[in-house]
Amino acid sequence: MTPIxxxxxxxxxxxxxxxxxxxxxxxxEGEIHAICGENGAGKSTLMKxxxxxxxHGSYDGEILYDGKPARFRDIRDSEQAGIVIIHQxxxxxxxxxVAENLFLGNEVAKGGVINWPLAYQKTEAxxxxxxxxxxxxxxxxxxxxxxxxxxxxAKALAKNVRLLILDEPTAALQExxxxxxxxxxxxxxxxxxxxxxxxxxxxxxxxxxxxxxVIRDGSTVSTLTQAEITExxxxxxxxxxxxxxxxxxxxxxxxxxxMEVRNWSVMHPDQPRQVIRDVSLSVRKxxxxxxxxxxxxxxxxxxxxxxxxxxxxxxxxxxxxxxAKPDLSTVSRAIDAGLAYVTEDRKALGLILDEPIxxxxxxxxxxxxxxxxxxxxxxxxQVAETYRxxxxxxxxSVFQRVVNLSGGNQQKVVLSKWxxxxxxxLILDEPTxxxxxxxxxxxxxxxxDLAAQGHGVVMISSEMPELLGMCDRIYVMNEGRxxxxxxxxxxxxxxIMALILQDGMKGEAA
Amino acid sequence: xxxxxxNKPAATxxxxxxxxxxxxxxxxxxxxxxxLFFFVIVRALQGVDFLSAQNITxxxxxxxxxxxxxxxxxxVIVAGHIDLSVGSVAAFTGAVxxxxxxxxxxxxxxxxPMVLVVGGLIGAAQGYWIAYWRIPSFIVTLAGMxxxxxxTLWLLGGQNIGPFERSFQGLSTGFIPDLFGPDxxxxxxxxxxxxxxxxxxxxxxxxxxREAEFGIxxxxxxxxxxxxxxxxxxxxxxxxxxxxxxxxxxxxxxxxVLIVLYAFFTESTTTGRRIYALGGNEKAAKLxxxxxxxxxxxxxxxMGVLASLAGMIVTARLNSATPKAGxxxxxxxxxxxxxxxxxxxxGSGRIIGVVVGALIMGVMNxxxxxxxxxxxxxxxxxxxxxxxxxxxDVYNKNKQG
Numbered sequence: 001m002t003p004i005x006x007x008x009x010x011x012x013x014x015x016x017x018x019x020x021x022x023x024x025x026x027x028x029e030g031e032i033h034a035i036c037g038e039n040g041a042g043k044s045t046l047m048k049x050x051x052x053x054x055x056h057g058s059y060d061g062e063i064l065y066d067g068k069p070a071r072f073r074d075i076r077d078s079e080q081a082g083i084v085i086i087h088q089x090x091x092x093x094x095x096x097x098v099a100e101n102l103f104l105g106n107e108v109a110k111g112g113v114i115n116w117p118l119a120y121q122k123t124e125a126x127x128x129x130x131x132x133x134x135x136x137x138x139x140x141x142x143x144x145x146x147x148x149x150x151x152x153x154a155k156a157l158a159k160n161v162r163l164l165i166l167d168e169p170t171a172a173l174q175e176x177x178x179x180x181x182x183x184x185x186x187x188x189x190x191x192x193x194x195x196x197x198x199x200x201x202x203x204x205x206x207x208x209x210x211x212x213x214v215i216r217d218g219s220t221v222s223t224l225t226q227a228e229i230t231e232x233x234x235x236x237x238x239x240x241x242x243x244x245x246x247x248x249x250x251x252x253x254x255x256x257x258x259m260e261v262r263n264w265s266v267m268h269p270d271q272p273r274q275v276i277r278d279v280s281l282s283v284r285k286x287x288x289x290x291x292x293x294x295x296x297x298x299x300x301x302x303x304x305x306x307x308x309x310x311x312x313x314x315x316x317x318x319x320x321x322x323x324a325k326p327d328l329s330t331v332s333r334a335i336d337a338g339l340a341y342v343t344e345d346r347k348a349l350g351l352i353l354d355e356p357i358x359x360x361x362x363x364x365x366x367x368x369x370x371x372x373x374x375x376x377x378x379x380x381x382q383v384a385e386t387y388r389x390x391x392x393x394x395x396x397s398v399f400q401r402v403v404n405l406s407g408g409n410q411q412k413v414v415l416s417k418w419x420x421x422x423x424x425x426l427i428l429d430e431p432t433x434x435x436x437x438x439x440x441x442x443x444x445x446x447x448x449d450l451a452a453q454g455h456g457v458v459m460i461s462s463e464m465p466e467l468l469g470m471c472d473r474i475y476v477m478n479e480g481r482x483x484x485x486x487x488x489x490x491x492x493x494x495x496i497m498a499l500i501l502q503d504g505m506k507g508e509a510a
Numbered sequence: 511x512x513x514x515x516x517n518k519p520a521a522t523x524x525x526x527x528x529x530x531x532x533x534x535x536x537x538x539x540x541x542x543x544x545x546l547f548f549f550v551i552v553r554a555l556q557g558v559d560f561l562s563a564q565n566i567t568x569x570x571x572x573x574x575x576x577x578x579x580x581x582x583x584x585x586v587i588v589a590g591h592i593d594l595s596v597g598s599v600a601a602f603t604g605a606v607x608x609x610x611x612x613x614x615x616x617x618x619x620x621x622x623p624m625v626l627v628v629g630g631l632i633g634a635a636q637g638y639w640i641a642y643w644r645i646p647s648f649i650v651t652l653a654g655m656x657x658x659x660x661x662t663l664w665l666l667g668g669q670n671i672g673p674f675e676r677s678f679q680g681l682s683t684g685f686i687p688d689l690f691g692p693d694x695x696x697x698x699x700x701x702x703x704x705x706x707x708x709x710x711x712x713x714x715x716x717x718x719x720r721e722a723e724f725g726i727x728x729x730x731x732x733x734x735x736x737x738x739x740x741x742x743x744x745x746x747x748x749x750x751x752x753x754x755x756x757x758x759x760x761x762x763x764x765x766x767v768l769i770v771l772y773a774f775f776t777e778s779t780t781t782g783r784r785i786y787a788l789g790g791n792e793k794a795a796k797l798x799x800x801x802x803x804x805x806x807x808x809x810x811x812x813m814g815v816l817a818s819l820a821g822m823i824v825t826a827r828l829n830s831a832t833p834k835a836g837x838x839x840x841x842x843x844x845x846x847x848x849x850x851x852x853x854x855x856x857g858s859g860r861i862i863g864v865v866v867g868a869l870i871m872g873v874m875n876x877x878x879x880x881x882x883x884x885x886x887x888x889x890x891x892x893x894x895x896x897x898x899x900x901x902x903d904v905y906n907k908n909k910q911g
Contacts, residue, residue, distance in 0.1 A: 307797075308799070310796070310797060330799075330801075331797060331798070331799040331800075332800075332801065334799075335798075335799045343797060348791075348793060348794075349793050349794055349797055350794055350797075351791065351794055352787055352790035352791040352794055352795070352857070353790075353791065354858065355786075355787075355790055355857070359783075359786075359787075363787055363794075363795070363798045363800075364798035364799055366780040366783055366784065367780065370779075373779045373780055373781065374778055374779055374780075375778050375779060375780060375783060377724075377778075378720055378721075378723065378724035381724050382724060417798070
């Protein structure tokens with residue numbers, strides 16, 4: 001195994017912070033090398049050093065590429081050498097065609113004039129390599145996230161990539177798209193493309209990676225070979241402690257019925273099709289109820305339509321909340337009725353990133369810090385300080401803008417905001433997405449506390465182990481319907497998948 | 511990466527405070543520097559006193575309408591929109607006022623509220639499309655700019671309408687009568703200004719006390735007093751000058767009351783806060799129970815009302831409604847808001863910044879005119895000042911990371 005890449009003693013400091021400290025990484029030619037670590041461990045910084053985003057000279061240490069020292073001044077430099085990064089946020093132009101995107105900045109042109117026939121021909125060849133059959137003239141916005149990801153890879157191939165770096169490539173993908181992507185990675189490996197994958201998902205790593213390097217707090221902790229890769233080992237190295245129990249212990253105290261939804265149906269906002277069909281579910285006091293399902297199964301749409309009709313039209317169905325028939329026709333009425341919804345997308349839908357923590361915490365309940373129309377900023381700060389303590393939000397001050405917080409701490413701010421509205425039922429949509437293992441544990445603890453205090457908690461999640469570890473009951477959704485309901489004792493990954501598949505066949509038969 | 515993760519106490523001290531309030535204090539200093547610059551230059555070149563009682567009075571009369579409209583424009587811009595129609599709306603409402611008073615002979619006290627309602631309706635007509643139909647405000651108000659300019663021409667038939675009764679003129683060129691007799695100086699003006707200064711210091715002290723009570727790290731004491739001393743000195747100086755001339759212009763009083771009201775509204779009320787939230791992240795605001803459409807609609811209605819007030823003030827000042835009134839106002843107003851530190855994407859900006867921004871533009875207009883600089887150079891210089899202010903903002907923001 002000759003190394004194609006060796007990074008030696010990489011140290012990178014930002015004002016006041018040592019982001020990387022003597023990191024060593026060795027990637028063998030033709031392997032798939034996974035990099036694991038909590039958020040903020042330094043994975044992305046390391047990749048930015050490698051690709052020249054942080055140019056040579058702005059860090060200490062040495063990079064050997066093909067055995068020769070490499071000094072990349074910018075991304076162009078590293079791409080010239082065949083190193084291509086695909087970032088978590090895709091860098092495609094939605095309104096341009098696939099072909100235009102593939103050769104963006106690298107056009108098939110002579111003297112500035114594009115040779116379209118040749119470009120289309122090349123595009124078709126590249127798309128075939130990644131398993132896409134779309135026409136080269138298709139606009140990228142017409143493609144789903146999964147296919148866009150494949151276009152990104154085709155774009156990398158267009159640059160004659162030798163070392164492909166994928167930063168959490170499946171974070172936004174559905175299960176079957178993820179599988180396709182992982183297959184493609186193995187296919188590319190057989191063609192000799194070396195790959196680095198940054199991922200949180202341990203099952204994926206086990207599936208594709210030849211070796212794993214674990215980074216913690218800006219230093220290399222270990223490099224494991226295929227045989228040594230186990231979830232427990234990786235988790236232990238990532239968090240620096242054994243996590244025998246990834247889900248906190250809890251003895252559920254389930255009380256009276258809190259919320260019942262019956263025959264909930266919703267139409268798509270602008271297409272003539274039903275998105276949610278006759279969904280009925282219930283939550284009791286002190287209960288954590290899960291909603292499982294594939295992406296696109298209608299879980300988020302159901303939650304948003306329930307929460308002040310924030311999604312869809314022609315919403316039909318009945319809701320009973322704490323014995324009453326609440327008015328849920330607008331978000332503010334839903335909040336008043338005792339409903340809270342923590343959105344799936346924290347940054348776009350949950351937070352005002354440029355505003356400080358305290359203003360985000362008070363946002364959904366300004367009346368709670370005001371007398372009449374007039375705000376009390378002192379009260380606002382007290383409230384924020386209370387939640388900062390209760391939720392263990394790690395920040396020097398509640399005046400810190402939330403954009404500067406890590407994902408886990410941002411999520412705690414969102415939870416604080418909703419708790420301050422004094423909800424009876426909290427719907428949490430993917431509450432631990434993009435959050436590192438340690439912070440996940442804290443979020444689970446908060447959820448358990450909420451249940452213990454008599455709240456009803458509904459948890460929507462795509463991570464089945466998380467649902468199995470946390471929930472008292474799990475509803476399985478598929479194509480907008482409830483495909484089944486499982487108690488904690490009955491539930492297993494296999495049964496959930498089986499319910500989804502059986503329902504899918506029913507849907508096809510109908 | 512993890513700068514915010516450590517539980518270290520927030521940095522304190524004058525340096526840190528200056529850093530975090532660089533923008534506001536910088537604008538204040540820039541205004542003072544510009545005033546002093548003109549004071550020295552104008553005296554040296556023309557032998558004229560830039561800070562004469564008459565010129566200070568003029569400064570307020572000339573700029574009141576920009577400041578008044580900028581208050582409304584700040585809300586519009588904070589909500590993430592823009593209003594290009596304010597100049598035309600001011601002209602149109604001024605024309606409406608003149609028609610009502612001169613042609614229809616209605617009493618002034620009836621006309622003023624009627625015209626304010628017209629302004630509100632115009633704002634509502636534009637805000638409706640922007641808020642509920644999601645037509646970009648740039649387009650809607652660009653259309654409004656053309657429509658209301660055209661309607662002004664139509665209403666006036668290409669002619670000027672005037673003159674008006676003294677009571678209407680008083681809206682702009684009137685002064686608050688002296689309760690202590692007609693002798694100079696005008697003690698009413700002096701007392702009012704002194705009271706205002708005292709109120710500013712008192713609210714400052716009370717705010718500090720409250721912050722201390724809640725454990726907020728306050729502004730360093732020395733800095734607080736230095737800043738207040740400068741503000742009070744400037745106020746008393748201006749007050750003294752005004753008192754020794756004709757007293758407090760009515761329009762200065764209207765403007766001051768509005769500034770205080772809007773500062774309070776934006777910083778201390780639930781509705782004000784919600785406008786900032788809406789501009790910061792509309793979707794998140796909506797999912798937090800904020801009625802975003804209604805708020806956008808409100809900011810445009812409010813803008814219409816303030817534009818009509820400004821329109822009447824301008825009309826009163828010229829003592830006639832003219833088809834060309836208010837041309838280019840929108841640019842002065844928008845420039846004032848951005849010089850005052852509002853963000854182009856919405857969600858941030860303060861009333862005090864906008865007032866200082868408008869005064870900077872006003873002082874430059876006035877100073878350069880006295881110096882006899884041609885309108886050509888004036889425009890170039892004003893454009894560069896706007897650009898520099900915004901570059902300064904963006905640079906600072908990037909530096910903070």
